[in-house]
Amino acid sequence: MKDAEALHKLRQSLEQSLPLVKAVFPIDVMFALTNREHFLFYLPGEEIDIHVEEGTPIPARSGIRKALDQQEPVSVALGKEIYGTPFKSTTLPVRNEGQEVIGAFTIGISLxxxxxxxxxxxxxxTSSEEIRSVSDEIAGTATELAQEISLLKTLGERVVADLSKTDAILAFMKQIADSSNLLGINASIEAAHAGEHGRGFGIVAKEIRKMADSSGSSAKEIKEIVDSIQDSITRLGKKLEGSYLLSERxxxxxxxxAASMQQLSASAEDIRRVAQLL
Incomplete structure (x- = not known):
């Protein structure tokens, strides 16, 4: 009899206080009070409703029955397919003054x-992992691109260096052309002094001067072409250097x-842990 009175007083207290608790609770909740056999009080949530009323027998395979039988708190997670909304119920045994279990108090919290x-x-x-994978691939590609650009820049510098060597060759060709031209002039003068006997020698001298003029002209053209190539390669080198810096950036x-995505993955794990606390 004392146990029934104690449960009745508890029920009256719950009827007065739990609607207020439910109103200020940040998520949907339901409450129930039972004796060892059936429900004594039930306050459903906005979405959580196990459809019981006063006098409904306690289901044999419920968390409430398990808590009563084991005489210890029991928590059970119920999927959406059972009552239409997922929630977690926690049942605490209610004891009398002699510490005997006389009932149970249950709270259901929406999941x-x-x-x-x-x-x-x-x-x-998932998204951060995919983005991180793509970022890693882009970073790897950018690094390879930077290496290729660096190699091209090095090759361009080598070509410029090689082209610079042609200056000495062209200078030598010009020197030969000038010397040949001078030789041709001297030969022409000597041929003129020789008169009729120097006619053939004069023809040779003329051809030498033509060859000298042609060689000088060719050397000049080659020099212009080489200068143009060198200028183009120099400008290309500057462009490659800019591209190299961009690829490094x-x-x-x-x-x-990728590092930010890794941090997002860690944040996602933190969210999971927070969710498990609900």
Whole structure:
């Protein structure tokens, strides 16, 4: 009889206080009080409703029955397919003054927010992993590109250096042309002094001067072409250097993105842990 009176007083207290608790609770909750056989009090949530009323027998395979039989707190997670909304019920045995279990008090807390958080965390983790994978690939490609550009820049510098060597060759060709031209002039003078006997020698001298003029002209043209090539390669080298710096910045930026994505993955795991606390 004392046990029934104690449960009755507890029920009266719960009827007065729990609606207020429910009103200020940040997520949907339900409450129930039982004796060892049936429900004495039930306050459903906005979405959580196990559809019982006073006098409904305690289900044989419920968390409440388990808590009563084991005489210890029991928590059970129930999926959306059972009552239409996922929630977690926690049942505490109610004891009399002699510490005998005379009933149970149950609170059901909605897991809707936990489900949303878990799904968001999973999506975030998957997305960040995909982005990080792509970022790693871009970073690797950018690094390879920087290496290739650096190699091209080195080859361009080598070509410029090789072209610079042609200056000595062209100078030598010009010197030969000048010397040949001078030789031709001297030969022409000597041929003129020789008169009729120097006619053949004069023809040779003329051809030598033509060859000298042709060689000088060719050397000049080659010099202009070489200068043009050298100028183009120099400008190309500057462009390659700019591209190299950009590729290095790209590699650094993508590595930073990959690091940020790794941090997002860690944040997703934190969200999962927070969700499990609900």
């Amino acid at each position: 809707t927010h936990q489900t949303i958080l878990n799904e968001a965390a999973e999506h975030l983790a 790209q590699a650094a930026a993508t590595e930073q993105i």
